[in-house]
Amino acid sequence: MTPIRTAILGFGKIAADQHVPAITANPRFDLVASSSRSGQGVGQTFTDWRKLIREVDGLEAVAITTPPGPRYEIARECVLAGLHCLLEKPPTATLTEIADLACLAEAQRVSLFATWHAQHHRTVDAAARALAGKRIARLDIRWHEDVDKWHPGQDWIWQPGGFGVFDPGINAFSILTRIFPGSLFVRSAELHVPHGAQTPIAADIAFSSPQADGPLRCSLDWRRTEGEEWTIAVDTSDGTRVRLENGGARLAIDGQASNDEGPGEYPDIYRTFLDLIDARDSSIDVAPLRLVADCLLLGTRREADPIKR
Amino acid sequence: MTPIRTAILGFGKIAADQHVPAITANPRFDLVASSSRSGQGVGQTFTDWRKLIREVDGLEAVAITTPPGPRYEIARECVLAGLHCLLEKPPTATLTEIADLACLAEAQRVSLFATWHAQHHRTVDAAARALAGKRIARLDIRWHEDVDKWHPGQDWIWQPGGFGVFDPGINAFSILTRIFPGSLFVRSAELHVPHGAQTPIAADIAFSSPQADGPLRCSLDWRRTEGEEWTIAVDTSDGTRVRLENGGARLAIDGQASNDEGPGEYPDIYRTFLDLIDARDSSIDVAPLRLVADCLLLGTRREADPIKR
Structure with missing residues (x-):
């Protein structure tokens, strides 16, 4: 061939x-x-x-x-x-x-x-299987990193259309929409926008879901300089604890930890692309981008300190 | 029956x-x-x-x-x-x-x-037919009204999720997406947000389209106290001039004016609802709301004068 x-x-x-x-x-x-x-x-x-x-x-x-x-x-x-x-x-x-x-x-x-690269960890598939059919007691997302480390001197992230902290945060959303066992809606979003910038440096989001019995919270923050973390913790109402760390590469279910042992995010993306080409099919998941738009439709803006240049 | x-x-x-x-x-x-x-x-x-x-x-x-x-x-x-x-x-x-x-x-x-009530004028159907298959030389939308007249003392419009000037503006979008002969995208949006409010009192939007040869502009403004207007003017590249006034109720094609002579917006909405029920079908046009979300995804915020209370 x-x-x-x-x-x-x-x-x-x-x-x-x-x-x-x-x-x-x-x-x-x-x-x-x-x-x-x-x-x-x-x-x-x-x-x-x-x-x-x-x-x-x-x-x-x-x-x-x-x-x-x-x-x-x-x-x-x-x-x-x-x-x-x-x-x-x-x-x-x-x-x-x-x-x-x-x-x-x-x-x-x-x-x-x-493509949504963060969805291509085998650990994300395993988390989705562990949550399938369950009710959710609690969701806690922390996507905290140091913007100066990952985007040094980049100005486009603060411009209109630059996404701000949703640029990394949409990776969390792409995992969340893949693993959450039901419908998930933005209920409120506090957007912390630096004086003079157009996009948020941090966002506190509350979700709601007919499949949830307790709070669903998400904190995105680009102001974390030490102890960065990319963690999604989900407790089910029947007592299972699912925790994805390192942006999805590490999974713990009830404390039992495992690492992604698949081919890796981008090799898996290209494997999927081949399947799509062979089938003349498409894969167009808009859910993560739609959640960002929903945060903006419902968002409350707060002024944050100006960006240090 | x-x-x-x-x-x-x-x-x-x-x-x-x-x-x-x-x-x-x-x-x-x-x-x-x-x-x-x-x-x-x-x-x-x-x-x-x-x-x-x-x-x-x-x-x-x-x-x-x-x-x-x-x-x-x-x-x-x-x-x-x-x-x-x-x-x-x-x-x-x-x-x-x-x-x-x-x-x-x-x-x-x-x-x-x-439902999108503004789509239910017969004049809107006629405008869509006049534009079908054409290239567009110019689009100019003015949706200008007096917020104090239409929403006296209402505070929810300025709160998160209150839409601000997009509350009336989405009616213009609902006509636009119905009559525009091709794809239409938000290219930029200037959002004028009153100090202390969460939603815009005015918005200047530029659209783009593969079917357009000239500028596509939209001005939404809630600060117009005299001479209110709800007008969509479209010139085609082959010289036809289509102008919808009064929120769509009046149409002029190359200066030839006509008024909506259909059953009216809401009677037509319920006629359509019956057709849907009889066919067990649904009609869920998200395009107008998606354009509002796109304005927020790409928007530049400017501070405007505080709301007078």
Whole structure:
């Protein structure tokens, strides 16, 4: 079987760190080209993604790893060119854009895959199985990290559409919507927005659910400089305690700990992409992005200290 | 054919002004009960909607005309009780809630109807036909009204989830998504939020579309005290000028004016509800609410003068 000729559009840190190793390790893919404004990349390199999709012979699939802002426009052209598309998270800047791409991909019979890397831990599957069919007594999410460590000097995160602390927080939402055994709604959201910024540096969210008997809370905070944690703790009403740590890579059920022993997030993403391409199917989970939008629809804004520059 | 025994949940001004006359004028409906916290209403009156849906014999359908905040919880119970549900606009406070209700209604085989009253002018249908298949050269929306006239002393509009100027503005969006001949995305949104309020008093929105050749602009403003207007003007690239005025009730195509000569917004809503019930079908258009969420996802906030109390 001839490998699927694949390109990366928007070659940057996440492409180099995660996509390139995952693609090159999979014999079903052939990584033939990439584009980035700087011109750096792998395979045949382009500074113009339009030129790439026009000129690379036999191209079949693309991974779009730009920031979310321009992703709709790129993905639209790729879908119309008959290319299977993998989108980094969050798939687009707005909900209307991803809904439109879903329709276009179906009409064009290409595979569209809105990826959520944090869902691709085997431990997340195991947590979902442990919670299936249960009622929930308590949910406590803490997604606390040091923004200066992970986004040093980056200004786009504070701009309109930059997501702020929802940029990491949407990873927690993507795990939560995968493991929660029922419907889950934002009931309130306190958004702590630094003076002069457009996006929150922290958010305190309360959820509600017909399947819950107790409080469902989520704290996202980019101001934690020591003891960072990415933890989702769920107690069921019949006494099971499920705790995902390290962003989902470690699971404890009633104190019994295990680590993710799957292929890893990005290798599993590309395995899934192959399944979708083989079936001419798509996977477009909008639930995590929709929860962010719901936080903004219901949010209360509080002014926080200005960003230190 | 026995009329459909129907109740209004959340009897208030919009129920009295619009729903009661539309339901009682339609012989296929029998308006038998209502609930409101104050106990005022028509037919058998209740202060507790749960008691109403338990106790009214042979109830088949409900119109839920509360504010959007509690609507999900009420609609969920009604759908689970096997009742056909009509929802005032916007259908729910969040996008996840309406998505969940859509699934529940399908599972329960009841009709769910998320209404957008402004779409029910015959002039809106005529505008959509005039624009179908065209490219768009220019869009200019002005939805300008006096908040003190329409919402005197109301504080909920400024609270989280109160929508602010998007409360009337979503009517414009509901017409726009019906008549625009293609995909339409929020590109930027300036939100003017009064000091101390949580929701905008005005919004300047730029849209984009693959079907447009020129600017797509929308101005929502609650600060207009004289010369209020609710106007959507669209020029096509081949020179047709379509202009909806008075919230959609008046249409001019290339200067040729006509007024809505249909049954009126709410009578047409109930006619549609009957069609849905007869077909055991649902109509759940989330596009207008999704555009509001997209405005918030991409929005830039500016501080405006405090609300005068």
